[in-house]
Amino acid sequence: MHMVRYVSRKGSHRLIRTSPFHRRVHPLQFTFYSARVDFHSARVDPYSSKCAGNAMRLRLETDGAAIVRGFLRDEDFGRTAEMAGNAFAFLDSGGGDTSLRETWISVGTIWLTNFEHCVAPELARDLVMLLSREANRTLGLSYLVVKMCSVRRLTNWQRVLQWHTDYHGGGTHPYDPLFNIWLPLTAVGREQPSVELVRGSHRRMRELPPSETGVYTDEWVAEHFPPTDRIAPELAPGDALIFDHLTLHRTQPLDRETVSRMSIECRVTRHPAYLALSQASSQLPGKSPPQPRSPRPRQGVQ
Numbered sequence: 649m650h651m652v653r654y655v656s657r658k659g660s661h662r663l664i665r666t667s668p669f670h671r672r673v674h675p676l677q678f679t680f681y682s683a684r685v686d687f688h689s690a691r692v693d694p695y696s697s698k699c700a701g702n703a704m705r706l707r708l709e710t711d712g713a714a715i716v717r718g719f720l721r722d723e724d725f726g727r728t729a730e731m732a733g734n735a736f737a738f739l740d741s742g743g744g745d746t747s748l749r750e751t752w753i754s755v756g757t758i759w760l761t762n763f764e765h766c767v768a769p770e771l772a773r774d775l776v777m778l779l780s781r782e783a784n785r786t787l788g789l790s791y792l793v794v795k796m797c798s799v800r801r802l803t804n805w806q807r808v809l810q811w812h813t814d815y816h817g818g819g820t821h822p823y824d825p826l827f828n829i830w831l832p833l834t835a836v837g838r839e840q841p842s843v844e845l846v847r848g849s850h851r852r853m854r855e856l857p858p859s860e861t862g863v864y865t866d867e868w869v870a871e872h873f874p875p876t877d878r879i880a881p882e883l884a885p886g887d888a889l890i891f892d893h894l895t896l897h898r899t900q901p902l903d904r905e906t907v908s909r910m911s912i913e914c915r916v917t918r919h920p921a922y923l924a925l926s927q928a929s930s931q932l933p934g935k936s937p938p939q940p941r942s943p944r945p946r947q948g949v950q
């Protein structure tokens with residue numbers, strides 16, 4: 649799989665649902681982009697007035713990104729953060745086989761498919777079900793691509809991610825349309841880096857020539873997009889930043905020496921073939937979404 653390279657460089661429940669829209673999913677008429685996910689202004693105002701990124705309403709359709717406050721409930725967030733901390737502690741103490749340790753050492757992530765080797769398997773399964781359920785609740789019927797989800801711990805500025813799209817740099821193109829539900833497990837945007845993205849870039853990135861490496865330089869981004877379109881939202885634990893896999897983004901650069909942050913990259917497709925799988929699995933009580941071993945061929949898919 650073509651992955652983005654790492655290039656050196658220096659509480660509360662405020663979930664905005666797309667309901668009633670997503671409760672009455674009609675597969676043929678469902679247009680994901682008409683889903684609206686944005687702020688719950690009553691909870692956000694005092695906080696967001698200090699931050700331009702948070703003060704603006706974002707819409708997935710036009711901005712290629714949206715913020716969902718309180719995507720995870722406090723108790724779910726607490727369990728998830730604890731589990732992630734335990735998984736990294738397991739690796740820190742020398743646990744895990746070679747391939748598991750390799751990904752962690754080289755890029756600082758644990759694939760969600762490997763999570764069961766770091767924590768109790770039933771906890772790992774619970775996490776998949778939680779993410780899947782919340783994705784469906786927020787975005788309408790969707791399908792969690794577990795093998796493209798990961799848990800990241802960033803402890804080194806050398807490991808930050810440069811400008812890329814998941815579509816070109818992360819190998820998500822077979823799942824188009826796909827969204828990244830980025831869940832910081834630490835408050836981000838001030839002390840710890842958020843994700844910086846270019847609003848509205850998801851549309852033009854379909855047309856612009858892809859970079860060979862999957863990474864775009866700052867100069868390239870400055871040449872093609874106005875600096876005013878860049879935002880790095882402040883997010884509290886439990887909030888989510890959802891963005892289109894064609895939205896240009898990177899780790900927010902912050903002028904500080906140390907970094908310490910955990911986050912989950914949760915990738916969700918609305919490809920019709922996967923929606924059918926998701927729908928089938930939702931009719932089986934207690935079943936987590938089925939995971940094909942490789943992307944389904946697109947032939948015959950409308």
Ligand SMILES: O=C(O)CCC(=O)C(=O)O
Nearest residue numbers: 809843898899900911913
């Ligand atoms: O965690 C980060 O800083 C960047 C995340 C990212 O680029 C991604 O989820 O694709």
